[in-house]
Amino acid sequence: MKNKYVNRSKISEAKFREIVRFFSIDLTAIQIAELTGLNRNTINRYLTEIRKKITRYSEISSPLTEQKIPEYKLQDTDQFSILIKELESKIYTEIIPKRVGFKGNSLHNPAFLNQSGYDLIITLDDGNHYFLGEKNSDSLKHRTKLNRIESFWGNAKSRLAKFKGMHSSTFRYHVKECEFRYNNRDKDLYQLLLKILRKDPLF
Numbered sequence: 001m002k003n004k005y006v007n008r009s010k011i012s013e014a015k016f017r018e019i020v021r022f023f024s025i026d027l028t029a030i031q032i033a034e035l036t037g038l039n040r041n042t043i044n045r046y047l048t049e050i051r052k053k054i055t056r057y058s059e060i061s062s063p064l065t066e067q068k069i070p071e072y073k074l075q076d077t078d079q080f081s082i083l084i085k086e087l088e089s090k091i092y093t094e095i096i097p098k099r100v101g102f103k104g105n106s107l108h109n110p111a112f113l114n115q116s117g118y119d120l121i122i123t124l125d126d127g128n129h130y131f132l133g134e135k136n137s138d139s140l141k142h143r144t145k146l147n148r149i150e151s152f153w154g155n156a157k158s159r160l161a162k163f164k165g166m167h168s169s170t171f172r173y174h175v176k177e178c179e180f181r182y183n184n185r186d187k188d189l190y191q192l193l194l195k196i197l198r199k200d201p202l203f
Helices: 013-024 029-036 040-061 111-115 139-160 168-183 189-199
Strands: 080-087 090-097 120-123 129-131
Touching (some): 013 040, 013 189, 029 040, 040 168, 040 189, 080 139, 090 139, 090 168, 139 168
Antiparallel strands (some): 080 090, 080 120, 120 129
């Protein structure tokens, strides 16, 4: 079936556009399945692939792409830390296992954390925040940076709370989706997603 957004698609392009439109307004997989008449497993499969494309797009757009963040098998743990960078009103994130940055309740900062370019690390199990690197000497600019990070993280926590029982292997995709939605909050997400998926089709 011809569909310029999905390789070897088993659904029509019009039906796929419906999925993207409902995804863009942040409906759940259950809601999208009901509205499109498609099986929930099918919807979950498409949404996971859309989130993978969002993650790739976000990585390409990030000014931190060249930073040396080791690759980890996140599915091996359910305890994460999140690295956050605020730059020019946009947010950039990365997920690492909690054990990488912490020993007990003490931050012992592996060298790559201080050199990563990220501003903040949050331990997700307890919500503790630790600032990385040097703080801006201008207290107003520093507070503005923290306010933007807190605004992003407050919205992200609300979104992530909806996905009960989320598998650890997909957690990064959901965080990257939160990053994508925050950084493009003033844009038409539906049209932006179609543009992204036209250049980089699913599957």
